[in-house]
Amino acid sequence: MADVKKVVLAYSGGLDTSVILKWLQDTYNCEVVTFTADLGQGEEVEPARAKAQAMGVKEIYIDDLREEFVRDFVFPMFRANTVYEGEYLLGTSIARPLIAKRLIEIANATGADAISHGATGKGNDQVRFELGAYALKPGVKVIAPWREWDLLSREKLMDYAAKHEIPIERHGKKKSPYSMDANLLHISYEGGVLEDTWTEHEEDMWRWTKSPEAAPNVPTYLELTYRNGDIVAIDGVEMTPATMLATLNKIGGENGIGRLDIVENRYVGMKSRGCYETPGGTIMLKAHRAIESITLDREVAHLKDELMPKYASLIYNGYWWSPERLMLQRMIDASQANVNGVVRLKLYKGNVIVVGRKSDDSLFDASIATFEDDAGAYNQADAAGFIKLNALRMRIAANKERKLV
Numbered sequence: 001m002a003d004v005k006k007v008v009l010a011y012s013g014g015l016d017t018s019v020i021l022k023w024l025q026d027t028y029n030c031e032v033v034t035f036t037a038d039l040g041q042g043e044e045v046e047p048a049r050a051k052a053q054a055m056g057v058k059e060i061y062i063d064d065l066r067e068e069f070v071r072d073f074v075f076p077m078f079r080a081n082t083v084y085e086g087e088y089l090l091g092t093s094i095a096r097p098l099i100a101k102r103l104i105e106i107a108n109a110t111g112a113d114a115i116s117h118g119a120t121g122k123g124n125d126q127v128r129f130e131l132g133a134y135a136l137k138p139g140v141k142v143i144a145p146w147r148e149w150d151l152l153s154r155e156k157l158m159d160y161a162a163k164h165e166i167p168i169e170r171h172g173k174k175k176s177p178y179s180m181d182a183n184l185l186h187i188s189y190e191g192g193v194l195e196d197t198w199t200e201h202e203e204d205m206w207r208w209t210k211s212p213e214a215a216p217n218v219p220t221y222l223e224l225t226y227r228n229g230d231i232v233a234i235d236g237v238e239m240t241p242a243t244m245l246a247t248l249n250k251i252g253g254e255n256g257i258g259r260l261d262i263v264e265n266r267y268v269g270m271k272s273r274g275c276y277e278t279p280g281g282t283i284m285l286k287a288h289r290a291i292e293s294i295t296l297d298r299e300v301a302h303l304k305d306e307l308m309p310k311y312a313s314l315i316y317n318g319y320w321w322s323p324e325r326l327m328l329q330r331m332i333d334a335s336q337a338n339v340n341g342v343v344r345l346k347l348y349k350g351n352v353i354v355v356g357r358k359s360d361d362s363l364f365d366a367s368i369a370t371f372e373d374d375a376g377a378y379n380q381a382d383a384a385g386f387i388k389l390n391a392l393r394m395r396i397a398a399n400k401e402r403k404l405v
Helices: 015-028 047-054 066-079 093-110 125-136 154-163 241-254 279-295 298-316 323-335 382-404
Strands: 006-010 031-038 060-064 114-116 141-143 179-182 187-190 220-227 230-234 259-265 271-277 341-348 351-358
Touching: 006 015, 006 093, 015 031, 015 154, 031 047, 031 093, 047 060, 060 093, 066 093, 066 230, 066 241, 066 279, 066 323, 093 114, 093 125, 093 298, 125 141, 220 241, 220 279, 230 241, 241 279, 279 341, 279 351, 298 323
Parallel strands: 006 031, 006 114, 031 060, 114 141
Antiparallel strands: 179 187, 187 271, 220 230, 220 341, 259 271, 341 351
């Protein structure tokens, strides 16, 4: 890539991306544009500007993407009730296509001919960033330093930073032993003691949630209002998507909700243990299934459930911008037209309990479902023919088996 003149770097201002910035300048003799995204990770992003300026960067993008992240990525994913391998709510995965999208937008705006990221050659994020970038700008060049350089340890990175006088913050606090990623949907933890699958995670690792044991001894009740499959209000108060998720994170965290410890199958082929805090997302998933239970036709609901694992894999593996994911999304969104109403929840010591749901579009008919006299709304005698017709193939098979004995 000797012809690279300008590259847009996904830049956090931390050790890895600060070293990458200098490495790109020296290795490719190119101009670097930095892009720092605020996805609600809970850390200041503005200091990245001063760090980039100190390293001679002239074009610096620091973008607040919180509303776009929740509205255009988290919400569409939750309309599908998306869970990867039965448990993971895809907090890291769903942020990557937005970062890729913004990298390409900035590359187009600045005339850059390449993008760069700090994802390692062992993880999923390199795949997610690059699949997204190629889908949006097929001819873009991608520079992935972790696949090129020999700075493969924290010690080597620190030595490089010292040699080149790269400004790195040094805190008096002991560095977290975990590799962490945070945004408005979750925090992830990998590495450290978690690399032994038999070792219990440490209690002081968690940042957002109380332990269920330490959560309040009285339940918290919530009412979530849905419109076209998305939450629009909490306890009757309308909120923007990002504010809504931040509010659910706080309430859920206080009630010990959203902790997860799993071993997942990475797309690159290895198994990886990770711990996740997703308090707001855990509440959202439970509530969305509850409102769908009264507003979706049975076969529509079942079809969504059958397609969901494929949809989840597409997001996990980095295919957000693929034609198949976009096709599935159109179908999912069409199913949400009547997913309107209110869900009442009880949060208690790590549990999300549905205690009520109502909707003007409800398909639940109490006059038919009742165990009391339904005044002829449902003729129970009709069930006999229904059962016999559905049993026909099994009766034929059983008769054949008997004749063969």
